Amino acid sequence: MKTACLYIRVSTDEQAITGYSLRSQEDRLLKFCLGHGIEVVNTIQEDHSAKDFNRPGWIAMMSYFKRHRSLCPDLLLFTKWDRFSRNAGDAYYMLTQLKKMNIEPRAIDQALDLSIPENKIILGVYLSASEAENERRSINIKQGIHKAKQEGRWPSHAPLGYGYQLTDNGQKKICPKEPEAITIRKSFSQIAANKQSVKSVYDEMILSGLKCSISHFWRIIRNPIYCGKILVPAFENEKAYLVNGQHEAIIPESLFNEVQNRLNNQRRIPKPVKQESGEHLVLRGFIYCPICHRRLTGSASKGKTLYYYYYHCASTCSFRVRSDTINDLFIKRLQELHVNKAYMEIYKDVIKYIRKDLFDKQSVTRKNISQHIDRQVDRIIKARDLLLKNEIEIEDFQIIKADGERRITLLGMELQGASVLEAKKQKDINDAIQQLSNIADLYKNATLTVKKELLTMMLTEKPVLNQELDLSIMASSALINVYNIHNNVDASTRIYNRSYDQEDGYITEMINKVVAAEQKQGRMISQQSARENVFFLTKLARVAQ
Structure with missing residues (x-):
């Protein structure tokens, strides 16, 4: 008695409707085996395209056949040759591989004796017809996409900053999606201002909650869809051109053109050179001199074998202190904090x-x-x-x-x-x-960019360096409140002028919760101080993602 492995494949719902369902194929193959006295040893089912043989079920089956040559079946049965493959070149190669393992592939509805040379011509017709059908479907899809873009419709996945919405007639249409749209609008404005490099704008937007890679960000600022245009790519004998889209623009066309001119004139602001001293002098520019109260800078001094880094004052007071001592002491002070x-x-x-x-x-x-x-x-x-x-x-x-x-x-x-x-x-x-x-661990393991963002949040506007690095003197009002830092100075006096975005219901709700929490602990807190605490927690949540 011959043995057989049944191979059953579908790829679309249309096939299930027209009789190519997994269950239907299995029933027909089992009846065929029963009528011809064939023993079924295995059944492979999968839902995958036949444009190539990179299919999970097929790969697993062939791996099993190669590892267990003695257990290979005599026949590999399927209903039609398009279930086997829709790529003639790959199909002939796979037939050769099966022949080496003494496995005969057979389509029960298109039976062919491949030992007869003339039947290979008919096999070529079956395989070529399936491949041509696949290619025709692909062409039709491309033509449909091209036609949609010509009409100003976006046929692909909604780009970042947009989401799909149903119109009155039931069709899908892209429309701006917040808060991504606001962030993208802000990105274009900052690039057009020509005050920052694109990378700096990207880093700022990431901290604001934008989630995309740097390469994706470059595609965004080059994509005319955000100014209400759709690029119709070159197709057949037509050249690429722009059309007015049916969607709402996120930015004006004039702003988009201004950004493109800046990107094309090759006068971009060069990327800041990453200095080796970055991690050693992370507090540079944040702390102030205890003698003259000027902002401390930092640099390296070359020893016999190593470089030694110092925070120092540029004025005549000549204040200087080892950076590793201050950096380690700062982390130690953060480790001593206990959250409220x-x-x-x-x-x-x-x-x-x-x-x-x-x-x-x-x-x-x-x-x-x-x-x-x-x-x-x-x-x-x-x-x-x-x-x-x-x-x-x-x-x-x-x-x-x-x-x-x-x-x-x-x-x-x-x-x-x-x-x-x-x-x-x-x-x-x-x-x-x-x-x-454990804000100390968060700070210690963060990148240099994130560390600087954390320092902006944790320190007051002008933190003067002191010998013991006392955070009760240097900390912002939010850090003092959130971590119960004991101090003799009213925390509200540390609040400095911030530029807040327009407050929504969430901010108001959180402010009220902060005020209630402080009152429950027997402490009074101003609305301004509560607002500082809320923005501290919000920025920390964004930075720590």
């Missing part, structure tokens, strides 16, 4: 707000999956009722039932994944609280 427990709960709310897109998406995802599962169950129940009323055939009911059960299984896997994300959300909150509690 009342601010831990407030910080949780801040984290949920900063990452609200992720948290809201997880909640919506679980709800949607549960609704889809309920719909599939209702679909099966309705089909069973129709079967009992003799309004549909039993074969149709079995197809609907099998399809519904398959969809429920897949949705169940998605629901399990959503539960994992929910657990990750809680872990993210716990990790964020841990960072708040």
Whole structure:
């Protein structure tokens, strides 16, 4: 008795509708084996395109055949040759590999005896027809995308700063999405001002919450879609050109052109040279001289074998101190801080707000999956009722039932994944609280850019260096309040003028929570000081992501 491995493949919902479903193929192959006395030793099922053989199920099957030559079946059965491959060149190569393992591939609906040379011509027709169908579908898709862009519609994934929205006639249309749109608008404005390098603007936007790579950021500032234009790429004999898009622009066309002129004139501000002394002199420019109260700079002095780094004053007072001593002492002072427990709960709310897109998406995802599962169950129940009323055939009911059960299984896997994300959300909150509690570790392990951002938040406007590096004198009002730093000076006197973005309901709510938390501990705090605390926690949450 011959043995066979059944190979069953689908790639689209259309195939399932037209009779290429996994269940349908399996039934036909099993009947064929039963009628011809063939023993089925294995069944491979997968949902993957046949444009090449880089398919998970196929790769696993071939690996098994190569490791267990003695267990290879006599036949590899499938329904049609387009289930085997839609690429003629790859198909002939794979036929050679199967022949070396003494495995005969056979399509039960397009039976061919490949030992007869003339049948290879017919095989070429079957394989070429499938490949041509694939290429025709690809061309049709490209033409559809090109036509959509000519009409000013965006047919691809929504670019960063935009989201999809349904119009009154049910069509999808991209529209600005906040807060990304605000950040992108700000990026274009800062680049056009020609006061910073593109890399500096990118770093600032990342700290503001923008999530993209530097290469992606370059594509953003070069993309005319943000000024309401869509680039129609070169196609066939046409050259590339711009058309007016049907979407709302994020920036004016004049601002976009100004940015392009700046990027094209090759007079970009050069990137700042990364100095080796960066980590050694991280406090340079932040602390002030204890003698003349001028801002301290820093430099390296060459010894016999090493460079030694110092913070020093540029004035005639000639104050100088070893940087490693001050840096280590600063970290030690941060390690001595203990966070006020009342601010831990407030910080949780801040984290949920900063990452609200992720948290809201997880909640919506679980709800949607549960609704889809309920719909599939209702679909099966309705089909069973129709079967009992003799309004549909039993074969149709079995197809609907099998399809519904398959969809429920897949949705169940998605629901399990959503539960994992929910657990990750809680872990993210716990990790964020841990960072708040151990701000010394956060500072110590941060990059130079993040360290400077943290220093801006933690130190007062003009922190004067003192021998013991007393944070009660040098710390900002927010650091004093959040970490219960004991001092003899009213923290509110440390508040310096900040430029705040327009406050929304979240800021007001957090300010009220801070005031209530301080009052519960028997302390009075001004609205301005509470606002400082809220902005400190918010910026810390963004920096620590």
